[in-house]
Amino acid sequence: MSAVQPIPPNSPIAKKSLSASMQAYLDRRSLIMLFLGLVAGIPILLIFSSLSLWLREAGIDRSVVTMFSWAALGYAFKFIWAPLIDAVPLPILTKLLGRRRSWILVSQIMIIAAICIMASVNPANEGSLVLMAVGAVLLGFSSATQDIVIDAYRIELAPPSLQAVLSAMYVTGYRIGMIVAGAGALYLADYFGSTESFYSYEAWRNTYWIMAAVMGIGVITTLVIHEPIRQQVVVERKTSEYTRLVLVFAISVIGFVLVFANAGLVLPETESVFAGFLIEVVRMVSSLAAALIIGYGLVKANLVEQEFAKTTWIEPIADFFRRYGKKALLLLALIGLYRISDIVAGVISNVFYQDMAFTKVDIANAVKLVGVVMAIAGGFLGGLLAQKMRIMRAMMVGAVLACVTNLLFILLTYHPGSLPYMYLAVILDNLAAGLASAVFIAFLSALTSIRFTAVQYSIFSSLMTLLPKVVGGYSGTIVDSTSYPFFFMFTFLIGIPILALIYYVDKYIVIGDNDNIYGDGSDDSNNGGNSGSTKGVELTKANPNLTNTNEPPRALE
Numbered sequence: 212m213s214a215v216q217p218i219p220p221n222s223p224i225a226k227k228s229l230s231a232s233m234q235a236y237l238d239r240r241s242l243i244m245l246f247l248g249l250v251a252g253i254p255i256l257l258i259f260s261s262l263s264l265w266l267r268e269a270g271i272d273r274s275v276v277t278m279f280s281w282a283a284l285g286y287a288f289k290f291i292w293a294p295l296i297d298a299v300p301l302p303i304l305t306k307l308l309g310r311r312r313s314w315i316l317v318s319q320i321m322i323i324a325a326i327c328i329m330a331s332v333n334p335a336n337e338g339s340l341v342l343m344a345v346g347a348v349l350l351g352f353s354s355a356t357q358d359i360v361i362d363a364y365r366i367e368l369a370p371p372s373l374q375a376v377l378s379a380m381y382v383t384g385y386r387i388g389m390i391v392a393g394a395g396a397l398y399l400a401d402y403f404g405s406t407e408s409f410y411s412y413e414a415w416r417n418t419y420w421i422m423a424a425v426m427g428i429g430v431i432t433t434l435v436i437h438e439p440i441r442q443q444v445v446v447e448r449k450t451s452e453y454t455r456l457v458l459v460f461a462i463s464v465i466g467f468v469l470v471f472a473n474a475g476l477v478l479p480e481t482e483s484v485f486a487g488f489l490i491e492v493v494r495m496v497s498s499l500a501a502a503l504i505i506g507y508g509l510v511k512a513n514l515v516e517q518e519f520a521k522t523t524w525i526e527p528i529a530d531f532f533r534r535y536g537k538k539a540l541l542l543l544a545l546i547g548l549y550r551i552s553d554i555v556a557g558v559i560s561n562v563f564y565q566d567m568a569f570t571k572v573d574i575a576n577a578v579k580l581v582g583v584v585m586a587i588a589g590g591f592l593g594g595l596l597a598q599k600m601r602i603m604r605a606m607m608v609g610a611v612l613a614c615v616t617n618l619l620f621i622l623l624t625y626h627p628g629s630l631p632y633m634y635l636a637v638i639l640d641n642l643a644a645g646l647a648s649a650v651f652i653a654f655l656s657a658l659t660s661i662r663f664t665a666v667q668y669s670i671f672s673s674l675m676t677l678l679p680k681v682v683g684g685y686s687g688t689i690v691d692s693t694s695y696p697f698f699f700m701f702t703f704l705i706g707i708p709i710l711a712l713i714y715y716v717d718k719y720i721v722i723g724d725n726d727n728i729y730g731d732g733s734d735d736s737n738n739g740g741n742s743g744s745t746k747g748v749e750l751t752k753a754n755p756n757l758t759n760t761n762e763p764p765r766a767l768e
Contacts, residue, residue, distance in 0.1 A: 245381070255283065298523045555682050617640070
């Protein structure tokens, strides 16, 4: 099968039949993303839920247990070192496997090593938590790196018209991986003999060893898949230049860690939730500022060539604004707000179910089982939808469903303890969330320049959850001050402005090669396709940068 072939970005894309759209899920590239998604979904819960239960069974204080969640901060700041993934080849491996596969393989080996480090530590032993923390931080950094490269690999593997399918398969694999590392790890630890009343280090050690072995699926997948063909020329540099670039990054990270660790000694302590949040924001911003100042100073001191540093960190951002001009701000607003309705509602969902008099078993069956299946089904529907219509129309459908389904939870407040109403809300909400997620990932992939795949997509994916997570942190406060019906009506209303953003983006900006600038064919039968052509002209005039981007061709199906 031909993996990739050049195609002009603005060529009209033929509409697929339903059978052809379904067939896309059996494409070799879709199956690749299923397996890569599986191994991408495993590490995150080995840092959060599974590790938390392990530490609690070992008798570790709750305050210490929650600190281990900081090990996953790499997911939030992966865009900082994503430029290195695009810029730096790996010795020997890059020539053998290619730029993307070599980085995926190294990140997977680091993940396996981190899991083994954690498995080698009995947290019940005094002084052992430092090594456990090292393993957890390495796991967070390695898994975030794997996410960076897999996202870049996916975008370079297929055209935007196929990205929703690849995204749906990737998310499906990711959710399966989370089940393996979440419920699967708990079942294994219990099977090997560790419970709340009887802690067994050997049980957890064996569980984490098995998780490390499961990661071997990713290594095998990486070795048998093919490298996507990059359409742009990669400028090769001397090894010393790459070394100095990495050194600048490493020194800046050390500066970040030192400022972050010591800022806690200077900043005041408070019991107020809001004040505490502001203090943590100041702490994080100060640490980032220190890292940027250190990096800037090292570049100015010529530790690394200024042109190389600018190409690595500044050019990807400049490219985005160069392609879309002032309308880039409209796109960034849409990226940052598109998922706000369902993410904010989802933060408090488990607490809501408990307050509605549902048992843990009810919640597990509905949310963790049926909900996951429905989210996967929604992802598949989103993939089909994005193939059958322009990406912005699919985005509109996803946005409408994501906010409207929140109203079902208001209905549930009038029927507390009713399983039929609970399942109705869970099924439709997860279907909508899965659909919206699939088309949104396809949208982000279409926005990403093929020149700076890893960097730009990392920035987009970090931005898309930043504001929703911040607002979601106050969901409990909103409910305490008002009521659940008011809160879910609020999450519905904040989704309405998103529809206006989608409308204006659709009107003035062409997104992806399946957002056909010659029209979607709906009016072609009436006037010979002229309406489609007219729309294409209008869109091109509204975004004059579109025809001057010199964007390298994407892969062809």
